[in-house]
Structure formats: C-alpha cells, structure tokens
Amino acid sequence: MGVLVAVWPCAGGVRPVPQPVRGARTVRYCQDRDGACERSALEARERGLDSPALTGQVAWAWEMVDRMEGVADRLAGSLMSELSVAGVERRVADARAEAAGHIAIAQRERDASQQQAELAWRETATALALIHLLEPTGRAPNP
Secondary structure, eight states, rough: OOOOOEEEEEETTSEEEEOSSSOOOOOOSSSSTTTTHHHHHHHHHHHHHOOOOOHHHHHHHHHHHHHHHHHHHHHHHHHOOOSSSSHHHHHHHHHHHHHHHHHHHHHHHHHHHHHHHHHHHHHHHHHHHHHHHTTTSSSSSOO
C-alpha cells in the first residue's frame, strides 16, 4: 500500500500540488510549467502590495512568508554546514590541534627558561667560589 500524500491547490493556478512528507517544506506552486505559476503569483502579489485594504494586507503577508522562508533556508544551510555532527567534530578537532600546538610551544619555552636559570645559577656559584678562592678573607685584593 502506498504512502498517502496531502494535495494542495497551486497558489498561482488551480492544479493540485502533492505535498512532501511531514517535516519537509510545503510546495505552493505546481512544478510542471517551468515556474510560470510562481512567476504569475509573484507578479500579482507585487501589484497587490500597494493596494488598499485586504488585498494589500494579504500581499504583504505573503511577502513576509517569502522573506521568512528565505531566512529559514539560510539558517538551515548554516546548520547543515556548521552544526552538523561532522562539522562540529571538525571544529573541535581543529581547536584541539591548535591548543596542542600552543601547549608544545609553551613547554619548549618553559624548558628553555629552566635551562637558562640553571646556567645562571651555575655561573653565580662558580663566580662565588672563585671569589672565595682568590680572597679567603673576603676583602678585595690590592691592585
């Protein structure tokens, strides 16, 4: 047995338009006239935007529907590319790799600083030992 599909009339004509399964966007225009119904409806709506009373209000309502659908399309595209599981995993992996690089640099700098400090301590100890060897009394030699 086939899946029951809702059918709505074309918004720009009278032909029936089968609707996709639940969760997909509603199809308002028939698809078999190379977009003629959609163009016709858009032109009629544009003419109605400046009309007074109910005609103008309905035209503006449809204009808002089109704008919201455009925003929804851009949002869906962003979600698919940026917030998909693969997209999020890729961004997390990139952030981890960058953090690991920064950690490695910081560790190398720490090690170099420790080596410099150890060298400075050794040089200081050597200088103090030389001073004590040369002048056991703690006074500077006479020139």
